[in-house]
Amino acid sequence: MTEIAVVCPPYYSHLRLFEALAEELRGRGHGVHFIVNAGAAGMITAGGEGIFVHEVGRRSRHDLDRLITRAAGGGTPLSVLRTVRDAARLTEDLCREAPALCRDLRIGAMVGDQMEPAAGLIARHLGLPFVSVASALPVHDDPTVPLPFLGWPYDPSEAGLKRNRGGVTVAGLLLARQRKTIARWADEFDLPNLATLAGCLSTTCQISQLTWSFDFPREPSPIRHAVGPIRRRGRDEAAPAIRRDPGRPLVFASFGTLQGHRLRLFRRIARACERIGADCVVAHCGGLTEAEASTIGARHVTDFVPQRAMLAEADLCVTHAGMNTVLDALEAGTPMLAIPMAFDQPGVAARIVHHGVGERLTRGHLSTRSIATRLERLLGTSSFTDNASRIGRDIQGSGGAKLAGDIIERALAASGDFERPAGRDGHGPT
Template identity: 30%
Template sequence: MAHIGILCLAATGHLNTIFPLGRELQRRKHQVTIFSDPRAKAKALAAGFNFCSIGFTPDENGKIQKNTTLANLSNIYDTLQRFARIAETRLKTAPAIIAEQNVDALLVDLSVFEGGTIADYLNLPYVTICCMLPFYQDSAIPPIPTTGRYNPAWWAQLRNRAAYSLLNRFAQPVWQIIADYRQKWKLPAYSQINDIFSHLAIITRHIPEFEFPRQLPPHFHFTGPFHQAIERQPVEFPFEQLNGKPLIYASMGTLQNRFERVFHAIAAACVELDNQLVISLGGGLAPEAFPNLPGNPLVVKYAPQLELLEKASLNITHAGLNTTLESLDYGVPMVAIPITDDQPGVAARIAWVGAGEFVTLSRLNVSSLQNAIARVLTERSYKQNAVRLQKLIHKTGGVTHAADIIEQAVSTKSPVVC
């Protein structure tokens, strides 16, 4: 059996992707070690994994707390500058730490841009795991930090190329640090951004029906979600306060969740509906910060998301990929309010497949949100499309399929072709 290392970010959405995969590999008698920053240690140990800190503690300013979106150019620039600093720290410290553990292969979180270079330096086979929407660049589709909709027209492709060019310019500090280390370590230079992805296998948890039409390499695999494959830590919730009315569940995730005006808009937009609104603050704010929300919704610091989605008729979400896939897994349509990262791209896909609508942060007000909620609740097509995708998700192999791909890649060290 192999010793498999997992190099990943410590954010909740990433760990919720990685842990089920690690647990399945453990079930198959592989040894699993998590390599991440110290924030992940307690959760990794509690989940039963070996853990090694790569010695980097991100500052809390990495959390997007300003009233911006990733479409804001200064915010994109700041985020990528921070990623460059993180990449340099990992490239300095991670190889020695990983080498000490004698792992046989690495699973690299896509958001660890330099992970493939670390694996190449250590001469380890690696598989790319897409904890977020894959940013595999393709001029046929808009970049994932935008809410651009798919359009095959020539002018749309020119628009996409221009947007990728701008993003790559902003990301130049990251790519330059990676290029410097590849030269220092006498590794072949990357010829394009897509070279950071594994040449053995790329795994994403969404499904092709939730992706824009595009060309992807033959070793790119859609496996379906992992979230049902591992038990989550129990979350206390006052189920006795549910009143039996159709449930609307609202959450802005666990990182970009400090936008008080967003929660006020959600509450005000739902006040006239014959539904019960449950708002999960994701730990960013305390329920006491919202004593007088319109309609008196049930507000909690954390919520058992899967249990509430099972009861929900609508999910108001930040369009994080984890929450979106969980919502579709329960056939629940959505109204998305994307904030940053890949959330705009996920929101665009929610609208494209007809499973919901989105309202950008810049256009968010009570009226715009009311209109979107009313459409999704009253037009049957949204629910029908959510259920259609639910059925497709339930046909996927999920974490079992992903583990099969990883085992084949690790054992053969050859591309695993669909």
């Protein structure tokens, strides 16, 4: 049995993915140790024998909640700078305390989120076999692909490449605080010429929960693997308690756990649905009070619904283009109207448009009329559903957590320092 450390930022969607990986690896006989920033332990729901949670630093859960709220504030340059600063401080805490903890725990391998450079820094410092996992869009360098937080279309022409290089230059300015933190700890750990997030990725194994059919075209690489949605097993969803009118289209609107407070936007979406004769179901994910939710005017408003089951029932999804919601919608063959707000959502929305599985609206075009026009076009054009169903079949056939577990074990075993549990095909005791 190998003791494996998992390291990821304290965001719910990232933690849910790593919980799925933790349970998969534990089922194969490994010990799994979450190493997270102080305050994040209460956000982790995976547990039981063989899965452990360790906090580093001296932050409180209140500190993390404030950080997450700031990060959800939007994609303006000021908010990006603030989020980069906050993330750099979390990286500092991990780099300062996690190496000694890993030694004490006799950690034999590390699986890290691509968005947390501390994982790569610490793994290299300790000489640990290391796998990078992209909870969001992959961040590895590719000159033909715009950076994840940019909503630019795919354009491999010289003009597109020049534009992408300009995006990298601007990103370098916005991410200066992160680069400084990475460089400082790389120097501390005697890791020369390391100063970028991409440079902290694993050089042997990178896993994404995309499918190739939903990403932009990329140069093939033996170290990059697209496995589809990474979810916890054995968690079947009940059908949503909503009786749909067979004579009216059904639109599901959700902006995830970080953007569920967008009351005015939910109201516009509900009015747009009414204008085109569609029913609207809104899930605000706890972002609104009961009094606020009662003013939306949709057919059904709630905090949470069984999302995958809801999307299987819906004709359209209005989404912030969060990775998990988009993959769930595609799996159900449900077209989307994307309204990106922060993080990698502009890049995900660009892929929605590129593959013809939906349309996108930006912040300056969010009137009731513009939303209604887009919804009507999505409902009246069969190619959107056809394209979403085609990619959805790829997602349904993807390996998810099981395939990710196979790849992780193969990659770490190839390092020569990884102990794979005895048993059939190395997948735990028989």
